[in-house]
Amino acid sequence: MKANNALHLNKNTRAQVGIGTLIIFIAMVLVAAVAAAVLIQTSGTLQQKAQSTGKQATQEVSSNLMVKTIEGVRAKTSSTNMSETIDLLKLKVGLNVGSSPVDVNQVVISITDGTTANNLVYAGNTKSYASAGQDNGDMDSFSSSDASSNLETLLTGNTSASSSINNADHYYTVEKIRDEDASFSQSNPVMNTGDLITVYIATTSDTAVSSGYPTLGSADVSAGLITSGLNLVPRTTVNIVLTPESGAATTADFVAPSSYGVKETVQLYP
Numbered sequence: 001m002k003a004n005n006a007l008h009l010n011k012n013t014r015a016q017v018g019i020g021t022l023i024i025f026i027a028m029v030l031v032a033a034v035a036a037a038v039l040i041q042t043s044g045t046l047q048q049k050a051q052s053t054g055k056q057a058t059q060e061v062s063s064n065l066m067v068k069t070i071e072g073v074r075a076k077t078s079s080t081n082m083s084e085t086i087d088l089l090k091l092k093v094g095l096n097v098g099s100s101p102v103d104v105n106q107v108v109i110s111i112t113d114g115t116t117a118n119n120l121v122y123a124g125n126t127k128s129y130a131s132a133g134q135d136n137g138d139m140d141s142f143s144s145s146d147a148s149s150n151l152e153t154l155l156t157g158n159t160s161a162s163s164s165i166n167n168a169d170h171y172y173t174v175e176k177i178r179d180e181d182a183s184f185s186q187s188n189p190v191m192n193t194g195d196l197i198t199v200y201i202a203t204t205s206d207t208a209v210s211s212g213y214p215t216l217g218s219a220d221v222s223a224g225l226i227t228s229g230l231n232l233v234p235r236t237t238v239n240i241v242l243t244p245e246s247g248a249a250t251t252a253d254f255v256a257p258s259s260y261g262v263k264e265t266v267q268l269y270p
Helices: 019-062 147-156 206-211
Strands: 065-073 088-095 108-112 117-122 158-160 164-166 171-178 196-202 237-243 250-255 265-269
Touching (some): 065 250, 088 237
Parallel strands (some): 117 171
Antiparallel strands (some): 065 265, 088 196, 158 164, 237 250
């Protein structure tokens, strides 16, 4: 009797290992590495942008000027012969608590009496009214050390920048009141926390100019006042906006009294 010698193959695939599996494994590792590198780079870029945005947002919130008081001064020839208009504004300005330093050289002041609006820059700013590529935009005869001289020049002078302009309706000047660290100067007017300054804004009227008053506050204006285009008669509504380089703008509104009486200096704000 012939024996049955049929062969049977045992199919066992539980431990299949080969070059194909190895290639697939390496490819998966490479893909994971590339994906991880992309994620790390993206997260780093987002972090830098978030830090930059946060810093800018902090500056916008914390860099705030604060107008404490505003006084108006009338031009005069004597204690009994004074202008019918306010011809000079003296703003006492400081910084809010926790504010970042503010470069006054970059602060733009807008003032309007309801009829005329002036946009003023700091008298020592060499760029605002300069011709392209030139460095001559500051107020002519600007002094880097003498605040009183700058005030007189503001009230009586003209400037030949990109064109001939009146100082009174293009510039403002400043004078420090409190500066503990001696960091504030006419040529580098940077305010730190605790600093207090006076900002001078010319509001000379046509009437005051034609009357030839020789004195305006502490300034000798015998050389002749220059008109600002503003006319601050009694009951005039005045709006002033101080816009720094960064941070929120500061607004100060007031209505002039119904009569100036015999006062040379008039309290206007608050």
